[in-house]
Amino acid sequence: MPSMLDAVVVGAGPNGLTAAVELARRGFAVQVFEAAPAVGGGARTEELTLPGFRHDPCSAVHPLAIGSPAFDAMPLDRHGLEWIQPDLALAHPFPDGTAAVLAASVGETAMSLGPRDAGAYRRLLAPYLGHWDSLARDFLRTPWDGLPRDPYRWARFGLDAIQPATLLSRRFRGEKARGLLAGLAAHAIAPADGIATGGIALLFALAAHERGWPIPRGGSQAISDALASYLRELGGTITTGTEVKRLDELPPARAYVFDTSPAALARIAGLGRAYQGYRYGASCFKIDYALSGPVPWTAEEPRRAGTVHIGPTAGEIDDALHRAVDGRDPRAPFLITAQSSLVDPSRAPEGKHVFWVYGHVPAGWQGDATEVIERQLERFAPGFRDLVLARAVAGPPGIAQRNANYVDGDIACGAFAGLQTVIRPKLARVPYATAHPAVFLCSSATPPGPGVHGMSGHHAAKAVWRRLRASGEPGRRR
Ligand SMILES: Cc1cc2nc3c(=O)[nH]c(=O)nc-3n(C[C@H](O)[C@H](O)[C@H](O)COP(=O)(O)OP(=O)(O)OC[C@H]3O[C@@H](n4cnc5c(N)ncnc54)[C@H](O)[C@@H]3O)c2cc1C
Incomplete structure (x- = not known):
């Protein structure tokens, strides 16, 4: 390890790891610090319920990862990432037993x-x-x-x-x-x-x-593990289990790249009120189920889809979203569900299944949405409850506890609405740069926003490279 690093990355989510890989590829000496015991942030897989049931606490389905120009340029398959395409990307069932589908x-x-x-x-x-x-x-x-x-x-x-x-x-x-x-x-x-x-x-x-809406074999962790493995091959190092609280705790480096929320960045790097205008959005209520069999959908199409949306009509969906954004309790939440073990048997013991569900709730909501979520599921899959072996439940406080980037349970790390869809974290020619010349932001609070695609990390790495080149300090060749 050189006495002076070229770049330190705080946070090993998909964007932090992508930024680290892209800098290491340019010859930079890079070290990543991650608060959690394992890499991945929003792309993790864990046994949340029972032994042998491998759940994705956050992301599960990856149209943006398989379609990412940043990931396309990396040999992630050589590092163990394998995409599985379900028969149907998405099914959207209706109460009459029919369904709309999104097929290839x-x-x-x-x-x-x-x-x-x-x-x-x-x-x-x-x-x-x-x-x-x-x-x-x-x-x-x-x-x-x-x-x-x-x-x-x-x-x-x-x-x-x-x-x-x-x-x-x-x-x-x-x-x-x-x-x-x-x-x-x-x-x-x-x-x-x-x-x-x-x-x-x-x-x-x-x-x-x-490109499809694929599921990584073994779960979302496979994306993060592939990025981490590629980074190590390029000479980068990763330290997990270390929450960074202050900039001066970090080793000396030419650049510091934060895969954190803007609020945490401002606190850690002493940027004062730089991001006080940044808005966080509504949250989610997440349930991971261990099931004794596949979900008994009434319609045929959801039985062969990776993702199933439970709405059903535009009116009901809009009502559910308005309730969450306006701070009202969920009544009939719109549900995004994923059934990874239908296409990847390694995710659950033989004949059994994992099932991934979330619905929208207000930011910081403290209630329990299990009943309203399961009532919605029973409308389209009667008998669902009889299959439940165990459930792991996380409302906004639980989601925020799993990952500091999800402020009040906002899984987009900042509302992805209105002008903040494109102007995030604030209006700037280079949104990845900050008032501190050596400090950069690369999380999904920067363009293009949420999702596992690594593109914020990719653009932030470019900004770091340009800044160091302009100051006559491009990365060393190791
Ligand atoms: C329930 C849920 C479902 C989702 N479903 C999907 C999906 O199906 N498909 C999809 O594409 N996306 C999905 N997402 C969104 C996706 O997970 C995120 O947009 C994506 O992970 C953002 O990547 P990131 O690298 O910006 O941040 P994150 O993945 O959030 O990673 C940030 C990392 O930084 C670490 N960190 C933060 N602060 C510090 C600190 N001070 N010191 C050290 N480490 C720190 C965190 O521990 C974390 O590991 C989902 C998210 C959730 C929560």
Whole structure:
């Protein structure tokens, strides 16, 4: 270990690890400090319930990771990452026993929406099919960071993406297409009448057709372990079980890169009120189940889907999101569920299953949503409760306790709504830089925002490299 490091990274989430890898790849001497006993942050896998049941406490399904330009450029498969694609990316069941689906095929998806909306769905997606690579590069970044690679498609996608999902859904006439779109937009944890919620829905739909919504074999931890293994191969080191409280506790380095919330960064690096205008958003209530069998869905499609959305209509979904954002108790929460062990038997003892569910609740909410969540599940999978062997429950305080980045249980590390969708953590030409010339932020509080894709880490590493190059201190070659 050199006496002076080139970069210290605080936090070993997907963005911290990506920043560390990209700096180490440029010849920097890098050390990562992580508060938790293991690397991964929001991409972890643990036996939360019973022996042999391998649960993902946070992320489970990874359209943005398989579609990430940063991960694409790394040999993560050589470090053990294997993607499994479920038969269907997503099923969205309705009370009459039918379901809309998001399949790899646009045709199959369109047909599931019914004859009135099949054509409208095809027309919505058609301009972007086959262009994931350029769209991902142009949108998974700060919008004003240089010219887009494909200006025509960037502008065209931007015009659709900036719309609220409620406006985009006027292109459809039936409940199925509108429900599907509202469910996709709800990944923003914001009501569907907010700007750019249409873009979230469009991005997730396009990802399903272009790259799929895969699950890593062995669980989300496999992504983090692959990043950590690649980092070590490049000479980087990782110290776990060390919560960083002050900048001067860290070894001397040319740059410090924080995979933390802006509030924690300001506290640790002494940046005062630099981020006091930054808003945190609504939270989630997460349940990880150990089940004695697969979920007994009434409809056939959810039985072969990696992800199942429980809404069902755009109206119900919007009501659930408004309640969470407005600070009201959940009544019939919109649920995002994942069934990893359907495609990866290594996740549970033979014949048994793990099941991953979350619904939205207000920030810092202290209640117990187990009953309302299970009532929703029973509507679409009667007999579900009879299969429950054990459950691990985490409301906002539990989610925040698992990871300091999830302030009051906000899993997006800052509301992904309104202007904060693109201007995060605050308006700046380089949002990864801070008032301290050696201190940088790389967490999902920076563009392009939440999700396991490593793109915030990728752009932050670029900012570090540029700063050190400009000051005549580029990384040493080891
Ligand atoms: C319930 C839930 C479900 C989700 N589902 C999905 C999904 O299916 N797909 C998807 O793509 N995304 C999902 N996400 C979001 C995703 O997990 C995050 O957006 C992503 O992990 C953010 O990565 P990050 O590196 O910015 O931060 P994090 O992953 O949060 O990592 C930050 C790391 O920094 C560490 N840290 C913080 N402060 C300190 C300190 N002071 N000292 C040392 N270490 C510190 C933390 O312990 C943590 O390990 C989900 C999140 C949750 C909570």
